[in-house]
Amino acid sequence: MGFDLKARLAERQAASLYRRRPLLQSPQGPQVIVDGQPLLAFSSNDYLGLANHPEVVAAWRAGAERWGVGGGASHLVIGHSGPHHELELALAELTGRPRALLFTTGYMANLGAITALVGQGDTVLQDRLNHASLLDAGLLSGARFSRYLHNDAQSLASRLAKAQGNTLVVTDGVFSMDGDVANLPALARAAQAQGAWLMVDDAHGFGTLGRSGGGVAEHFGLGIDALPVLVGTLGKAFGTAGAFVAGSEELIETLIQFARPYIYTTSQPPALACATLKSLELVRAEHWRRQHLAALIAQFRTGARRIGLQLLDSPTPIQPIVLGDAARALQLSQWLRERGVMVGAIRPPTVPAGSARLRVTLTASHTAEQVDHLLVLLAEGYASLEPTHA
Numbered sequence: 012m013g014f015d016l017k018a019r020l021a022e023r024q025a026a027s028l029y030r031r032r033p034l035l036q037s038p039q040g041p042q043v044i045v046d047g048q049p050l051l052a053f054s055s056n057d058y059l060g061l062a063n064h065p066e067v068v069a070a071w072r073a074g075a076e077r078w079g080v081g082g083g084a085s086h087l088v089i090g091h092s093g094p095h096h097e098l099e100l101a102l103a104e105l106t107g108r109p110r111a112l113l114f115t116t117g118y119m120a121n122l123g124a125i126t127a128l129v130g131q132g133d134t135v136l137q138d139r140l141n142h143a144s145l146l147d148a149g150l151l152s153g154a155r156f157s158r159y160l161h162n163d164a165q166s167l168a169s170r171l172a173k174a175q176g177n178t179l180v181v182t183d184g185v186f187s188m189d190g191d192v193a194n195l196p197a198l199a200r201a202a203q204a205q206g207a208w209l210m211v212d213d214a215h216g217f218g219t220l221g222r223s224g225g226g227v228a229e230h231f232g233l234g235i236d237a238l239p240v241l242v243g244t245l246g247k248a249f250g251t252a253g254a255f256v257a258g259s260e261e262l263i264e265t266l267i268q269f270a271r272p273y274i275y276t277t278s279q280p281p282a283l284a285c286a287t288l289k290s291l292e293l294v295r296a297e298h299w300r301r302q303h304l305a306a307l308i309a310q311f312r313t314g315a316r317r318i319g320l321q322l323l324d325s326p327t328p329i330q331p332i333v334l335g336d337a338a339r340a341l342q343l344s345q346w347l348r349e350r351g352v353m354v355g356a357i358r359p360p361t362v363p364a365g366s367a368r369l370r371v372t373l374t375a376s377h378t379a380e381q382v383d384h385l386l387v388l389l390a391e392g393y394a395s396l397e398p399t400h401a
């Protein structure tokens with residue numbers, strides 16, 4: 012009787028699925044110190060290299076001096092301060108939507124938007140590789156929940172034909188563990204044909220895709236009719252923290268009334284919004300960051316193909332190397348780490364069984380020489396892997 016946590020943990024360990032937290036002892040950047048060891052890291056979602064940018068840090072400091080540190084209360088009480096409001100206006104402008112609403116995290120934005128929009132008697136349809144926060148929100152909403160085949164508008168259309176009530180189609184914009192880009196024009200057409208709404212979580216596309224970093228919506232030129240619910244997060248390319256939902260006046264007012272993860276939580280520190288305002292400025296103005304990143308992505312893909320690595324169809328900074336078995340992914344990650352390079356092993360349940368991988372992420376702060384170094388080690392490390400028995 013009782014909770015046998017020891018057995019549960021031992022089982023996870025035996026399946027090579029045990030998680031450990033690397034202890035970061037330096038700021039984000041390509042050269043880090045982890046657990047006392049200097050490493051060249053290809054593991055961060057700080058895609059544009061803004062998490063430790065001096066101007067963003069200075070904006071944070073100035074924000075704290077002007078506004079203090081804590082948000083103090085929820086937005087609906089007395090926690091909605093000037094910088095939050097200004098940031099919402101700037102995010103609405105970036106996305107070309109009438110309004111945007113700031114959330115404390117992306118997880119909460121997804122939970123808030125989905126549960127506010129659909130409930131019992133409605134339908135939520137999701138890509139089977141969607142981020143956990145979207146899947147959790149779908150379950151929590153109480154709506155009928157079905158997953159369509161990955162990035163497959165036909166599979167979506169067949170589910171749409173059977174949908175009941177208000178129907179929300181939900182997809183990652185850039186898939187977080189695969190790096191591929193959702194086929195939004197086709198998904199939007201399928202949704203619109205059935206009067207369903209499309210919601211895109213563009214956590215990994217904002218900042219990196221689109222001429223001004225406006226993400227997949229800008230990349231495909233999708234306006235509010237095709238894409239009524241647009242979610243972005245601020246902890247990745249923007250280098251800070253938090254998230255937002257952008258859309259119509261009515262959508263945002265609906266979320267303010269009904270999105271529980273918006274209503275029942277303290278607002279993020281206003282100084283954080285000051286920092287994000289600065290990083291937003293850099294995201295929009297400094298095109299060279301996206302250009303440099305694109306060059307590194309091309310360099311990595313060409314080099315990886317040359318050494319026979321199996322890549323996914325990803326034009327983004329997320330470049331996974333699928334190894335199949337969790338133990339192999341751990342083995343290669345460990346091998347690299349012993350040689351001073353950090354690339355995280357991603358295993359089930361984060362990815363489907365049999366598709367464990369190394370998730371290489373490139374950032375605008377990496378140099379071409381660092382990417383070459385990674386490729387040289389990957390060639391050697393991959394060749395040294397024991398063959399799969401599966």
Ligand SMILES: Cc1ncc(COP(=O)(O)O)c(C=O)c1O
Nearest residue numbers: 116117118142187212214244246
């Ligand atoms: C696709 C996607 N959506 C949402 C989130 C959650 O965002 P946050 O870290 O701000 O909670 C993440 C990762 O963190 C993500 O990869």
